[in-house]
Amino acid sequence: MYAWLGVVLGASGVLGLYSSWRRLALSGGRVVALSWLLIAASPWAWSRAWGAEFGISFALIALSLLGGLLVLFNFEVRERKQSRPASTQAVAVDPRSWGRHLFLFFVVVPLAGAASIFSTVLLCGLLPWHPTDKMVLAVLLVPVVWGLAAYWACADTRPARPAAALLCAATLPALMLLL
């Protein structure tokens, strides 16, 4: 019963978004807001049927599959544009860019890694929780923090800025933790 309600809520929400996107009869800001509400309510129904762990997982899986299904349903085949003839060239190697790429690699992998591990462990250690919970939160947060740091390192127009910040974020927590 509740599982079906979860399906209906999720499907109605995604269909509402789709209807608004296609500017069908049901569209507009209110429909979009209601659709998101329905989508947000679907994990509740799924959880009533299967428990919170399975329920939330099922709701998110269903959202992805329903969205993907509507994308497939909406595909549009256009006339193939002929690509301009291009002969195969030798692989262009520009040694001048190697320095930049090596620098980025250093910042994205070891530096951002050290910064995310040390700073996350330090901050989680400050939480007033059971040691197990603090450790597990750190283990699960590190990849996200590392990924964000990697994003910033590559996105900043002044690469020295994230590099310096990450160096601080690695060194200071490391000193505080290990000394």
Next chain:
Amino acid sequence: MKLALSPALVKQSLASHSWLGLLAGALMYLVCLSGTLAVFYLEFERWEQPAAEEYLDYDPAVFDGAYAEALARDGEPTEHVYIGLPRADMPRATVATDNVGWFVNRDGSLGEPVAHDWTHILLHLHLYLHLPEAWGMIVVSLLGVLLCGLIVSGLLAHPRLFKDAFSLRLRGSKRMEQVDIHNRLSVWGTPFHLMIAVTGAYFGLAALITLVIAKSFYGGDTDAVVAEIFGGEPRLEQQLQGPAAVGSAVNQVRAMAPQVTPFYVTLEAVDTPQQFMLVGAEYPRRLIYADQFRFDSAGHYLDRVGFADGEAGKQAIFSVYRLHFGHFGGLPVKIAYVVLGLALTVVSVSGINIWFARRKGRDALNSLWTGFVWGSPLALAASAFVQVILNVPATAVFWGVLLAACGFSRVLDEDRRARRHLLWAGAAVMLALVVGHALKFGAAALSGAALWVNLSVLATAVIFALAALRPLGPGRVAASAVPDPI
């Protein structure tokens, strides 16, 4: 509906997305492709040895003798004995030492040795990229980290997130086609991709982070950290009298917690006064891999580790495995994971395709990429044929075929023709694999999990053949600067 992202932020995010995507590149594709297949690794194990006896109802007492017999047959020193109990998704029993394992028949006698080497090749590719395990685990975990960065940069590089939410413009401009495929699959799959990234990164990073935590808070004692999360070992000093009472332990778990399903028993510190047993039991509607009931060698109950109702962190960390591999909720979830995993695989390929499309020219990388993408399924099928049908170790076959596919595509230097040939080759090898399997295993190949795996391989072969039959289209395909869409 417009998400107000500044053009500068979008541009920088796009640059970041491209750099991170190229760093992850081909390895991400291999990990995603093998991971998609690995969802069904239990079924592949059953397919590799379809003749093993399958059953669900059993007398736990038979494992007392089975494990003692396994220890006697092995003869080599071992610290552990692993007993796999039959359950719905793996209805066969096994007993293994650190060195070797056997199936256990319903009467407790040992069956054929356990040998699912191709599934091991597949899992080793997914977990370690066939590198030495310590390094491979870190490289693969790093891909999880990069996926986190790619998800963030991808969302911030996408100013028309909602405006294009359902657009899928196929054919037309190749770049637009690839962008649409990449963006739609990425956006709708975001929750799944984020979960896969975090749980995937966990496996390799946990050891690294444990080191830091141990140095910081436990005086460098990593065992203390592990004990805090996974439970410390019981301190026992027993006089061992005969085999451990495995059957009694399993029966006690059944009596203590009728709602759980015991599915493995591990003997630790085998044949020492510290020997004890862990009975792992699955909990209904829970993501935890198992909770562990501990017994001494004589079968006296000691305690329960508490993954089911301990600290939230303990429950969370023991839920990572089922979440990552889709081993919860039965077949529908596994199928959903394959669909979403395949989508992530396509995302990793289309991302590189977009990079190719944005380049002005064409070079050897274009054809090598075509060979790599379409050579990988062929290489997996070829390694399965060599390993399962011919019983020849096939890790080198996988990499050899992949290398040959790249070389072939490079020499041909026409992406569409190369793709067509590799599709045909893949379909042919898959067909040969199914025929070979049926010839080798006879009726066992046409029942249970083996039948479903064979039918799935056959269906994939048909899809590959149909894709290969697609017309190449007018014009010199070699001129195309973009690999064909997947």
